[in-house]
């Protein structure tokens with residue numbers, strides 16, 4: 256055996272996870288005997304809960320800001336987007352293909368172009384479209400006003416498990432290639448999407464609950480308080496079988512994350528992404544965009 260082969264074999268045995276750099280999961284934390292990440296970076300001080308009925312983030316019960324709230328635009332949650340039968344069938348079909356190890360204890364399957372976001376380069380070769388089992392869910396998405404004209408050119412399936420300590424660190428999704436709406440279908444178990452924002456300045460809070468998203472609250476007469484933006488985390492409860500759409504501020508200003516403690520059973524998430532303006536008709540890369548779209552909607556895909 257060559258030295259190279261020996262190294263590869265050892266690292267394969269050692270590395271049962273896909274973590275690199277600062278990312279960790281339960282498997283490599285045990286092997287490397289390192290602290291779990293939440294001991295290194297403390298949780299946000301002020302917790303707010305997203306309310307689907309009002310579209311506001313409301314201070315967690317029992318906390319300093321209980322009863323106080325601020326508008327949190329850009330979130331659409333569609334409950335029961337798929338049935339339990341459809342969910343079971345989708346996951347059965349996903350499980351027929353191999354899952355690749357990914358960072359922070361996740362596993363993944365990707366249907367889309369190969370992309371180097373840092374260099375802003377992409378390769379179409381190898382992409383055969385979204386999988387056939389997504390044809391119906393993508394058709395259904397287009398029936399909702401907030402997803403009118405939604406044509407995804409990528410589907411990324413992620414598999415989370417409590418045994419691996421799966422999570423995803425706070426991040427913003429790319430905005431060079433991917434468009435305005437980020438759409439994720441949440442399968443097998445409920446979870447919580449945690450939103451945070453490392454921006455200077457504060458958020459103006461009003462008394463909760465406002466009775467509806469369109470109510471105008473006169474700030475001259477209603478009491479207000481403020482809270483440092485960087486100290487806030489907004490929890491969006493995401494039910495099993497629901498579809499979560501992030502746009503606007505929730506897409507571009509607030510990072511999203513799934514904490515390890517919010518994975519209590521196997522969870523599979525399928526995220527669908529559309530093209531940015533640059534790749535749409537009239538954009539600089541419209542020809543490439545058109546090609547991607549044609550391939551994508553053939554629904555003949557295998558994971559790339």
Ligand SMILES: O=C(O)CCC(=O)C(=O)O
Nearest residue numbers: 413423428439513524526
């Ligand atoms: O698991 C999720 O719901 C989020 C996944 C995500 O943020 C991503 O793949 O960029």
Ligand SMILES: [Fe+2]
Nearest residue numbers: 426427428511
């Ligand atoms: Fe993301």
